[in-house]
Amino acid sequence: MNEQLLLKNVRQVLIRQEETIIFALLERAQFLANAKVYEPGAFGEATEGESLCGYMLRETEKLHAGMRRYTSPDEHPFFDNLPEPILPALTWQENPLKSNNINHNAEIRSIYEERIIPAVCAAGDDSQYGSSAVCDVICLQALSRRIHYGKFVAESKYQHNPELFQPIISSADRTALFMAITDETVEQQVLERVAEKAAAYGSDAAAETQPANPCAKTITTVYRDIIIPMNKQVQVEYLLERLDKPHENRKR
Amino acid sequence: MNEQLLLKNVRQVLIRQEETIIFALLERAQFLANAKVYEPGAFGEATEGESLCGYMLRETEKLHAGMRRYTSPDEHPFFDNLPEPILPALTWQENPLKSNNINHNAEIRSIYEERIIPAVCAAGDDSQYGSSAVCDVICLQALSRRIHYGKFVAESKYQHNPELFQPIISSADRTALFMAITDETVEQQVLERVAEKAAAYGSDAAAETQPANPCAKTITTVYRDIIIPMNKQVQVEYLLERLDKPHENRKR
Numbered sequence: 001m002n003e004q005l006l007l008k009n010v011r012q013v014l015i016r017q018e019e020t021i022i023f024a025l026l027e028r029a030q031f032l033a034n035a036k037v038y039e040p041g042a043f044g045e046a047t048e049g050e051s052l053c054g055y056m057l058r059e060t061e062k063l064h065a066g067m068r069r070y071t072s073p074d075e076h077p078f079f080d081n082l083p084e085p086i087l088p089a090l091t092w093q094e095n096p097l098k099s100n101n102i103n104h105n106a107e108i109r110s111i112y113e114e115r116i117i118p119a120v121c122a123a124g125d126d127s128q129y130g131s132s133a134v135c136d137v138i139c140l141q142a143l144s145r146r147i148h149y150g151k152f153v154a155e156s157k158y159q160h161n162p163e164l165f166q167p168i169i170s171s172a173d174r175t176a177l178f179m180a181i182t183d184e185t186v187e188q189q190v191l192e193r194v195a196e197k198a199a200a201y202g203s204d205a206a207a208e209t210q211p212a213n214p215c216a217k218t219i220t221t222v223y224r225d226i227i228i229p230m231n232k233q234v235q236v237e238y239l240l241e242r243l244d245k246p247h248e249n250r251k252r
Numbered sequence: 253m254n255e256q257l258l259l260k261n262v263r264q265v266l267i268r269q270e271e272t273i274i275f276a277l278l279e280r281a282q283f284l285a286n287a288k289v290y291e292p293g294a295f296g297e298a299t300e301g302e303s304l305c306g307y308m309l310r311e312t313e314k315l316h317a318g319m320r321r322y323t324s325p326d327e328h329p330f331f332d333n334l335p336e337p338i339l340p341a342l343t344w345q346e347n348p349l350k351s352n353n354i355n356h357n358a359e360i361r362s363i364y365e366e367r368i369i370p371a372v373c374a375a376g377d378d379s380q381y382g383s384s385a386v387c388d389v390i391c392l393q394a395l396s397r398r399i400h401y402g403k404f405v406a407e408s409k410y411q412h413n414p415e416l417f418q419p420i421i422s423s424a425d426r427t428a429l430f431m432a433i434t435d436e437t438v439e440q441q442v443l444e445r446v447a448e449k450a451a452a453y454g455s456d457a458a459a460e461t462q463p464a465n466p467c468a469k470t471i472t473t474v475y476r477d478i479i480i481p482m483n484k485q486v487q488v489e490y491l492l493e494r495l496d497k498p499h500e501n502r503k504r
Contacts, residue, residue, distance in 0.1 A: 060315065087295060
């Protein structure tokens with residue numbers, strides 16, 4: 001039984017994912033932006049045409065696919081043609097999703113490389129390419145999981161108030177759907193919590209003066225401008241394809 | 253330039269590593285103990301005689317060795333015969349260590365499987381083997397890095413007070429050396445900070461009542477009984493082999 005798939009745990013899962021993301025971005029921010037890590041082929045044939053980040057991501061996904069990671073309804077791979085699991089299949093009896101065809105990872109990866117890295121990391125090159133790429137994989141996996149978890153959030157909202165959602169979905173009114181899933185008070189609380197936690201990590205309780213964590217503000221901005229909007233986009237798309245779908249347990 | 257290798261940054265690096273460990277253990281504790289993950293061969297031929305945890309660790313190390321992870325003086329592999337880096341070699345001009353032959357990973361792995369997992373995770377089997385093994389790799393890497401970072405801590409202490417350490421090292425008096433590197437006040441501060449941080453993670457600032465994080469106390473105990481003593485053991489061993497060693501940049 002995977003507790004993280006239960007709708008009653010949505011709130012707690014979001015909080016944990018929040019910490020994973022903040023922590024992963026802070027770990028990445030220890031190194032400079034290292035643009036070379038994102039250039040396809042910059043490290044020659046060894047990375048098989050991919051950038052170093054892409055190579056690490058793909059090789060990690062191959063390994064995790066073997067552990068059946070991408071058979072779980074809350075996980076979405078960045079790459080196709082991953083190997084079959086070496087572990088016996090689990091039946092996801094607890095999967096509450098009515099459909100699971102949305103995958104925004106290509107967009108998440110470009111936004112990560114083009115907007116998040118330059119925002120979170122200081123400019124420049126410190127040669128820490130391997131360390132940067134290891135962190136990148138953890139950041140990308142955490143961002144993908146959080147953004148696609150919008151499916152669980154949307155299903156939970158739907159189940160709490162089907163009378164509200166059914167007519168809006170039937171009319172395919174995206175604007176009305178965006179309004180129905182939006183709770184600005186909750187969004188504000190999330191941003192405040194992110195700001196607080198990002199500032200607290202890396203702090204030294206024994207130190208007399210606390211240097212301000214230079215990333216804390218940026219991470220809050222990433223949450224406000226990228227993570228929350230993309231999560232809401234997933235929620236809307238999930239609800240639009242939800243109706244009249246037979247219950248299916250497998251992703252494409 | 254890797255800031256984490258500079259002795260002036262020892263304190264900050266330790267605090268960051270502390271957060272990585274607490275966070276990694278809390279992530280692992282989301283799943284049950286899953287003893288099957290640590291049984292060699294429990295998943296058949298696919299894991300090539302290793303346990304699932306060992307298989308994941310070895311495959312991850314192969315990938316990270318390609319990123320030259322284990323050429324860095326603060327990183328120690330659990331497995332031998334790892335592939336050569338696909339990235340060009342870095343020269344670790346900033347390596348402050350005078351020798352680097354100690355590797356306690358075999359012991360760290362048994363202690364992790366036999367003592368830390370049963371302490372941190374609830375007993376039982378929830379079939380989340382792949383997720384558990386992915387977390388295990390992150391925990392083991394973080395524990396290894398923290399414990400072997402004792403070499404940097406010891407070098408820093410030595411450089412602050414060579415007059416104190418030289419005669420003790422010359423006489424190879426382990427007990428005196430243990431006393432010289434021990435600062436009980438600092439250890440107490442570390443434990444308090446760990447307890448505070450472990451309790452804070454996963455908390456929901458907006459919730460009216462905070463459920464106590466059941467792992468926080470256990471993680472502090474792991475720090476007190478395992479991490480700090482093993483780190484001190486590394487410090488003593490490093491200092492004992494430090495004297496009269498020519499400066500070398502490569503590990504065995």
